[in-house]
Amino acid sequence: MDFKDIVQKRRSIRKFTDEPLTPEQLQTILRAALMSPTSKSCRSWEFIVVEDKDMxxxxxxxxxxxxxxxxxxxxxxxxxxxxxxxxVWVEDASIAAVSMQYQATELGLGSCWAQVRKRMMGDGNLSDDVLRMLLGYSDSLRAVCIVAFGHPAIERKEQDESKLKWENVHIYEKPE
Ligand SMILES: Cc1cc2nc3c(=O)[nH]c(=O)nc-3n(C[C@H](O)[C@H](O)[C@H](O)COP(=O)(O)O)c2cc1C
Structure with missing residues (x-):
């Protein structure tokens, strides 16, 4: 699949079959995150892979x-x-997350981003703090999102070329 087709095909998938990812698929997805660009090449993001049903x-x-x-x-x-x-940890982590999503699409897998940063539980506790308690990561680390992956259990239409917001694109023209 060309990258042009991957970006059109990628849609958020929230329903998955029970089929697990193969170790190769998981590694390819994580590879995309680890190859993603970071400010000053700091590559200080971290990724926690969860397959345990309770977690x-x-x-x-x-x-x-x-x-x-x-x-x-x-x-x-x-x-x-x-x-x-x-x-710029938010930007670096976000770029890694979306890189994994495009890689998943190329593998024929579905994915969806769940926002964590600035989100809360019903009782007002920050979602990041809840995850830190559950997963035990250090205070210097902050969760940006959780991306779920799997084999799509639903089909979603690819992006509609005719609905792209070209009006949001502005070409600067130098004044005469
Ligand atoms: C920053 C960001 C936060 C998002 N948060 C959530 C979320 O918490 N839950 C969810 O179901 N989808 C979330 N999404 C997925 C969006 O809802 C989805 O990308 C959008 O509706 C467009 O649909 P598409 O991905 O199928 O093109 C998020 C996407 C982004 C980029």
């Missing part, structure tokens, strides 16, 4: 709403930025 359930309840789909995914990757080493 997937707990991850799916780490915020008030919007992460439920993780419960039935065969695998999820918690994407962490390092707020001590990297002044």
């Amino acid at each position: 997937l359930y707990k991850l799916s309840r780490c915020k008030a709403a919007g992460a439920e789909f993780i419960e039935h995914a065969p695998l999820a990757v918690v994407v962490l930025g390092n707020a001590e080493n990297d002044d």
Whole structure:
């Protein structure tokens, strides 16, 4: 698949079959994250791979709403930025996350991002703090998102070329 087709085909998939990812698929997805560009090449993100069903359930309840789909995914990757080493940890972690999503599409897999940064549980606890308790990562690390991966159990239409917001693109023209 050309990259042009991958970007069109990628859609958020929130329903997965029970089929697990192969170790090769997982490695290829993580490779994409580890090859993603970072500011000053600091590469200080960290990734926690979760396949354990109980933990997937707990991850799916780490915020008030919007992460439920993780419960039935065969695998999820918690994407962490390092707020001590990297002044642009949000950007670096986000680029790694989306790189994994494009790689998953190329492998014929589905994925969906669940936002963690700035999200809370119903009781007001920060989702990042909930995940830190569950997974035991250090205070310098901050969760940006959780990306769930799996074999799609639904088909989604590819992106509609006619609906692209070209009006949001502005070409600068030098004044005469
Ligand atoms: C920063 C960011 C946060 C997102 N957070 C969530 C989320 O918490 N839960 C969810 O189901 N989808 C989430 N998504 C997926 C978006 O809802 C999805 O990308 C958007 O609706 C467009 O659909 P598409 O990905 O199929 O093109 C998020 C996507 C981004 C980029």
